[in-house]
Amino acid sequence: MKQPNENLVAIKQRIEAPAPAVAAYIGDFRNAKEWMVGVEGVERLAEDVYRLRLESPVGKLEPEVKVLEHNDSIMRWAYTSTIEGGGEVSVAPSGGDSSSCIVSYLGDFELKGKVLNRAARLVGMERFARKNGERSLLRLKQLMEARRY
Template sequence: MGLGAGESAGGEGYQSPAGSVRLEQVIQAPADRVAEYISDFRNSGDWMVGVEDVEALGDDSYRVRLDTPVGKLEPGVRVTRRGEASISWVYTSTVEGGGEVEISPMPDGCNVLYSGNFRLKRKLLGRAARLAGVERFAHRNGERSLTRLKALMEAERY
């Protein structure tokens, strides 16, 4: 989904800081209900920490406003896969990479696996991201996002 090791973003010999997150959360709610909720990308602003706004552009394309350590970013997003128990997306501007959420049924609920990777496209933003600790920020926000999703689903407040 993002650049591979050794690939450059932002200029010859420059390697923008990359981040990746892979987190799981058990939720005491039916897998189909959780999957239905997360498969509507417009809901990401309600459960993803740092997503301040989601604007539908059509054809599974969106613009999101993100609050990050390097300031507000507004990358484009395109949903690439929507399955019965998953959703995947890629960033189409400002940020390279994407994310995926997979839901697996369990006897008393479901397991939610969130994974994502990113790399800022512009050299200046990449340097600022490294200084601001964007990978730690993304991991912390990922954990908080899954906690928020769990609270919403278990309280049926969605």
């Protein structure tokens, strides 16, 4: 039985770039392959529906994703195949001059199927997801601060 928040990943990163610019970049899910570590490709299937190509400790995965919410401060999605769960990235201004922001990533996932999920736990999928999340926000920070968006 899955414990509450067993697979929860929560990470924050301060970025020296305006919140609206960061939110706009993140809000275009096609940009995920540029800043999300482990995302090798993004294919748009329909309005707010995408297929991701992911590298993982259990091999290549191609989960489908439905964007549930997107506005100036948050993007929230749910996995609809291969992976159960979802995630969100929120952007909040930081400081009085609006030149920086705090980006928060929150993700909860579990691979569908007991055998696949057990294999994922054995190879350290949670640790892998946390490291990739940390590296992703660092990559996003580097892109945004270098104004390469």
